[in-house]
Amino acid sequence: MTRPPSATRAICAMALLGLTACAGSYATDVPDDTLPVPDFASAQIDPPPGVRPDGCWVRDVAPAELETVTRQIEVAPAQFDEAGRQISPARFRTETAQVILRERQELIFETPCPDALTPDLISTLQRALEARGLYRGQITGQMDVPTRLAVRRYQNARGLPSGLLSIQSARALGLLTTPRDQL
Structure with a gap:
């Protein structure tokens, strides 16, 4: 059996190196990464009856878990x-x-309003999730797909399987203050 020429080995090694460099950093840790993550604008709804009318609310669907x-x-x-x-x-x-x-669930919850989701707040969110080992991307200040997937990981562990940031999660992460009447 003859060995391939060293040039062929070098090309194969470079190709293998290129393929491993392209591998995503999220592919193996959380299986729900393949689920679609809705954007805030398409999920916004009018406040449900009986809640503060000045809050911002979203609707999301958590698929059944089989x-x-x-x-x-x-x-x-x-x-x-x-x-x-x-x-x-x-x-x-x-x-x-x-x-x-887990059955399919329709989720309706309060979220920070769009004017509160500034690039500074989102950067702080990314750093808070990074500190917890849930976000490994660049700190961009953008509510992009990697950020929403990290939000889903954080909230899923707390019983809210959504990539849309809830107001409770924002408060728990120290991003927003909790009003005195809710303490």
Whole structure:
């Protein structure tokens, strides 16, 4: 067996290096990265009845969370002779089913108003999420897809599976003050 010429090896190494450099940094840590993340403008709604009319509200949909479960079910037990030697092995069939872990949810929640979402506030949000290991992008001050995915990671761990920043999350991250009457 002959080795490829060194020039071919060098080209292969450069190609491999290029492919690994292009790999995304989010592909393996959170499976919900492939879910669509709505933008704020398309999710905005009028305040629901019974809430502060001066707040900003959004509607988002959290898709159902499914899990595929595979089981082996014994169809026929193993057969043994009088001496205890196995004559035929047990036979099994594979059964696969999907189980709903979380139903699809329509979420309606209060969010910081668009005039509050300044580049400075979004930069602070990105740094707060970066400090928690949820955001690894550039600090841009833009509510871009990587930022919304990091917001989703943060909020999903707190029971709100949305990439739109809630006012509760903004307050918990120290981005907004909590009014005295809500303390």
